[in-house]
Structure formats: structure tokens, C-alpha cells
Amino acid sequence: VLAQRIPVPVRERAPQLADRFDVVHMDAMKVLPKDLPVTPTALVANLPYNVAVPVLLHLFSEFPTLRTALVMVQAEVADRLAAEPGGKIYGVPSVKARFFGDVRRAGAVGRAVFWPVPQVESGLVRVDRYAEPPWPTDARTRARVFAVVDAAFAQRRKTLRAALSGWAGSPAEAERRLLAAGIEPSTHGE
DSSP states (O other): OHHTTHHHHHHHGGGGGGGGOOOOSSOOOTTTTSSSSSSOOOOEEEEOOOGHHHHHHHHHHTTTOEEEEEEEEHHHHHHHHHHTHHHHHHHHHHHHHHHHHHEEEEEEOOGGGSSSSSSSSSEEEEEEEEOOOSSOOOOOOHHHHHHHHHHHHTTTBBBBHHTTHHHSSSSSHHHHHHHHHHOOOOOOOO
């Protein structure tokens, strides 16, 4: 019902832009470039808190034309996305978002601007896609990197040698690969 009403204020308040405004009524986790009337270069969204990270990663994966994103998410999610290595909240969302570009906190959104007032704080996160990615970004590489990330952070208290042993096939092979990459095997994911 709301999706059908969205074009009304655009027609009323900006009639000169109404012909450039489209509502695509779809699951954000399923939308593909062929589903949109134009090729997007920016994402501005208030993402549902429970699926914010998967939606953001899906859209950056499927839309290589996205150059930037500014999204509102739960403050805790914003902190995790923008976390720097070495901290307790640095983890899977931090690493995977940085696969695509530079990630930073872009602001806070207080509870008082919503009605009804939610029980959580919100935050803005900006992602600027790398102009020249420092690594291959094809789907196969992304899947392989994300598998390593998932394994490295699955058991945060374990060393990388132990955490990656299942992924690598054995603790010795995990250690060999870590040393080849210049990473101390006794390091933890964060």
C-alpha cells in the first residue's frame, strides 16, 4: 500500500521530476540490474536492521555500477561495518564491506526523529567503492575471500591457525597459508 503512495508526493511537490521517479517493488535481496529501469550509481537507503548487512553486500555484489552508498542502519550495525582492525567489534561485516570500498561512519540519527520512538539508536554509514580495487572483485574471488573471512571469525577466541584449519584442510596447511601471506598463525581474527 505504501509503495503505491510513494509517487504521489513526488508528483505533487516536484512534478518536473515525476517522470524520472520509479518505484521498484521487490525484495532487495533478489533485485538484479535487469530489474531496474536505470543503472544505479548510488544507494541511499534506510535498511531494515535485521538484514542490513546482507542487503548492502548483495547490492554491491550485483551492481558493480554502484560507486557510493549512504545507508541508515542500527547504530551497533553501523559501528560494526565501520570498525577498524584490532577492536572487539571488528568482524565479518567490517571485512566484507571493505572488500568493496572504503567504509566509514557518516553520522548518528537520534531516536527522537522517528514516530513511534524506537528502542534503538541509528547510524549512517558511507561506503565508497574503490576506484581501482586492490584485488580481483569477480564473483569467484569474492566467494573464496568471504569463505576465509567466515572461517576466520567463526570462533573469534581461536587463533587463525585453529580457526582456518577446517577451511584449509588441516592446522598445518592453515599455518602454511598464513605464513605465505605474511600473517602470524597465532593471531586472532580481529
